[in-house]
Amino acid sequence: MAEFNINTFSMEDVLAFIPQKVGAVIVVDAKEDRIRTLSKKGIFQDFIRDDWTYLNLIENLWYHFSNSSETIAENYHVFLETSGKFTGNYSRRISLMVGETAHQAQMMVYPLAEDFYLFLLDELDISVCRDEDLTNKKVDAIQNIYLFSMYIDIVRDTTSSISVTEISDEVVNQQLKYSEWRNMIINMIDKEYQQQFLTETDPETLKKKYAPGQTFSFDCLMMNLEGKYIWVKLIFSRSETTNADDYRFVFMVQNIHEESLELRQNLKQYEKMASLDPLTSIYNHGRIETELNNAVVERSKNSRNASIMMLDIDFFKKVNDTYGHSVGDITLKHFAECILDGLKDKNAVLGRWGGEEFTAVCYETSLDDAKELAEALRTKVEAEPFDKIGHITCSIGITEITANDNFDRAFERMDHALYEAKSAGRNCVKVG
Numbered sequence: 001m002a003e004f005n006i007n008t009f010s011m012e013d014v015l016a017f018i019p020q021k022v023g024a025v026i027v028v029d030a031k032e033d034r035i036r037t038l039s040k041k042g043i044f045q046d047f048i049r050d051d052w053t054y055l056n057l058i059e060n061l062w063y064h065f066s067n068s069s070e071t072i073a074e075n076y077h078v079f080l081e082t083s084g085k086f087t088g089n090y091s092r093r094i095s096l097m098v099g100e101t102a103h104q105a106q107m108m109v110y111p112l113a114e115d116f117y118l119f120l121l122d123e124l125d126i127s128v129c130r131d132e133d134l135t136n137k138k139v140d141a142i143q144n145i146y147l148f149s150m151y152i153d154i155v156r157d158t159t160s161s162i163s164v165t166e167i168s169d170e171v172v173n174q175q176l177k178y179s180e181w182r183n184m185i186i187n188m189i190d191k192e193y194q195q196q197f198l199t200e201t202d203p204e205t206l207k208k209k210y211a212p213g214q215t216f217s218f219d220c221l222m223m224n225l226e227g228k229y230i231w232v233k234l235i236f237s238r239s240e241t242t243n244a245d246d247y248r249f250v251f252m253v254q255n256i257h258e259e260s261l262e263l264r265q266n267l268k269q270y271e272k273m274a275s276l277d278p279l280t281s282i283y284n285h286g287r288i289e290t291e292l293n294n295a296v297v298e299r300s301k302n303s304r305n306a307s308i309m310m311l312d313i314d315f316f317k318k319v320n321d322t323y324g325h326s327v328g329d330i331t332l333k334h335f336a337e338c339i340l341d342g343l344k345d346k347n348a349v350l351g352r353w354g355g356e357e358f359t360a361v362c363y364e365t366s367l368d369d370a371k372e373l374a375e376a377l378r379t380k381v382e383a384e385p386f387d388k389i390g391h392i393t394c395s396i397g398i399t400e401i402t403a404n405d406n407f408d409r410a411f412e413r414m415d416h417a418l419y420e421a422k423s424a425g426r427n428c429v430k431v432g
Contacts, residue, residue, distance in 0.1 A: 055084065068097060072226075088111065149252040214237070235251065284352060312396075322389075336350070338380060374429040
């Protein structure tokens with residue numbers, strides 16, 4: 001057209017305009033998984049391939065990370081087919097990677113008949129996109145903590161307004177029932193949390209447990225779009241309406257991975273601090289008592305051997321009285337390090353029972369092996385030079401845990417054996 005005139009502009013002019021101005025025109029047969037490109041120009045000449053199926057087209061149009069050519073984990077491709085079904089006209093802004101360059105495009109989809117669609121694709125002016133991006137950054141800090149969100153109608157078994165932040169700021173097309181979504185997304189939930197997910201998201205559970213306006217959540221490991229399991233918070237909020245039979249929910253997936261890892265690391269540190277004796281840095285009384293209990297319970301469940309021993313530094317009061325408590329503390333620390341070194345190749349744990357008494361739990365250790373180990377520890381301590389005080393000795397009582405033992409019986413035998421060792425002149429090993 002040499003000159004535009006609104007009065008003479010016709011449908012023929014429209015038909016001539018489309019291939020000249022629209023970036024790509026594609027017809028689709030979704031049932032047969034086929035596409036036919038009627039025209040393409042500009043970036044779409046390099047982007048759209050002639051051998052693509054319809055699923056290939058859907059995957060390349062929006063099953064990649066925003067402003068990136070990096071594809072989404074294969075597990076999430078299960079949603080491809082439901083992404084490619086349209087019940088009405090659909091418009092969406094999409095990000096395309098052509099070579100190393102990101103382009104913004106507008107996509108229009110027109111259903112022609114059941115499973116037949118017309119796609120119109122056009123590149124957007126970069127200056128317009130830049131202005132929109134600057135505006136969107138004002139809310140990005142809030143939006144990006146949510147990886148996924150959608151609207152659910154339990155009664156109608158529908159989903160709508162699906163948004164996947166890492167793919168696009170736009171709402172994603174999905175012709176998907178809520179029941180179908182649950183059956184598909186369960187495979188992205190870590191196996192340890194799958195049953196909890198199915199229970200908490202069950203339609204009947206949602207109806208019975210939550211009143212209008214009520215929000216609930218739970219944390220779990222879930223596969224992200226990169227195929228990695230991360231910590232997320234799954235959030236359900238029931239819409240607050242005046243109709244008691246209205247069961248609509250907003251569902252969101254919040255990324256809490258970094259915070260969860262930091263929290264778990266801090267909890268482990270605090271657990272470690274709560275389990276260790278502050279002076280010797282080995283297990284404290286509470287933790288080694290737990291280990292003793294666990295060894296008794298474990299022995300009753302299987303046939304593996306386990307033995308326990310108590311070690312007492314001989315005449316330790318004399319060390320404190322002669323050299324002072326600071327030297328006594330150094331001696332206790334040195335003694336613990338010496339015993340730990342003697343146990344380093346064994347399946348054993350060591351704790352400070354109190355004062356100068358120490359307890360070791362030796363897993364997979366028979367009574368004969370425990371006697372041999374205890375004697376090796378006794379001679380190691382006897383030969384070890386200690387700062388300020390020279391040499392010390394220790395007395396050791398041991399016993400083997402039996403299948404019919406409880407904590408009190410096993411401990412009493414060990415304690416009595418230690419008493420016998422001290423009564424026999426100290427610096428020896430006795431069996432209880």
